[in-house]
Amino acid sequence: MLLDYSSLLAGTGFSALCLALILFASSMATRRDGFLLTYAVAALMIVGAVITYSIYISGPDDTLIVLSFGLMLACMSTLLGAARQFRLGGPPFPIISMAAISIPVALLPIVLGFNGIGFILTNSFASLLLCFAALEFWRGRAEAPMAIAGLCVLYLVVAISFACCAGVLLAEGNWILSAAPDNWAEKFNTIAVVAAVPSVGALALALNQTRLARQHLHSAMTDPLTGLLNRRALFDAVVDTPLAGDAAVAVFDIDSFKAINDQHGHATGDRVIVEFAQAMNRHCAGSDLAARLGGEEFALVLRRTTADQMVARADAIRNDFAAQMAATHGIPCTASAGIAFVGPNGHQFEATLNAADGLLYQAKREGRDRTLIAAVRIVSDQSVKPSSSRP
Secondary structure (H helix, E strand, O other), rough: OOOOOOHHHHHHHHHHHHHHHHHHHHHHOOOOOOOHHHHHHHHHHHHHHHHHHHHHHHHOOOEEEEEEHHHHHHHHHHHHHHHHHHOOOOOOOOHHHOOOOOOHHHHHHHHHHHHHHHHHHHHHHHHHHHHHHHHHHHHHHOOOOOHHHHHHHHHHHHHHHHHHHHHHHHHOOEEEEEEEOHHHHHHHHHHHHHHHHHHHHHHHHHHHHHHHHHHHHHHHEEEOOHHHHHHHHHHHHHOOOOOOOOOOOEEEEOOHHHHHHHHHHHHHHHHHHHHHHHHHOOOOOOOEEEEEEOOOEEEEOOOOOOHHHHHHHHHHHHHHHHHHHHHHOOOOOOEEEEEEEEHHHHOOOOHHHHHHHHHHEEEEEEHOOOOEEEOOOOOOOOOOOEEEOOO
């Protein structure tokens, strides 16, 4: 037996209420992604719009339809705000305020006695706002392609159903209505909304869980002070994509770091570490791996390079760091580096890292503020006496 129109509306309201409660609870549990709370507010607006529209069907009154349509357009504006908030972060209010301009434009004809035109405008604006919300999500699809594609499809189906409602009324020329429209487009719209409400909610929760999982992984693999890779992440990266023989590893250490901590305090020491990380970032390309190994020790991995290029990169980082420390903090501070290539170490990353570390400490014993590299041929397992580079 097919459900009647009132039953479909009741189903929409109940689904929206359940969704609002679930999203609200989830947003309170995570407190990290505000778009879930924005979604919950939108779902509550759907509940209010459905209740007032159901009352309007029982006894048509333009006051009720103004309230219902106002809530519906506010809901669509909020959904657009949630989509923007998901993609860009920050508060959703600016885009919601812009979208909410549709409310007085759509409702003014109803106040003036042309409720049919109000129906057409409201359905048209609802369709447009949903299309814009789908576009916002589509722009951020790289984060979760399948879930966002599904969400966009749902938004577009509901947008089409609203457009059909406006199209039927426009085709019939119903500028003034004595009762709520009752045609195939209205039923299609209600069915689409009933199906979309729980589905959109499930996908929104899935997106939130995906983002939380990614954030947890990022936290586990990132040094919290500098934002560089941590030691574990560096080893995982070279395991996932093994290094060729012409890859090189540079290990850096900030000179006399303990003295800086003792003289200026640990807060300044942390700032020194951050400055060095920023110098590394300024001189790293997309395929380079920059990591903080622990304390004041850092590593840089270049997948394809020459000895001259690697020394030039290490010296650029050291010189940049020293210049920034002097200019910004007025503290003379230098760093030393040791460089080793993967090939002569049997293509073993840990052995290469240890070789670079040994050269680093030899550089510090020889006076600090220098880069030491073993002059090697990549095709050979033999090395010669290390060579030194100073700024």
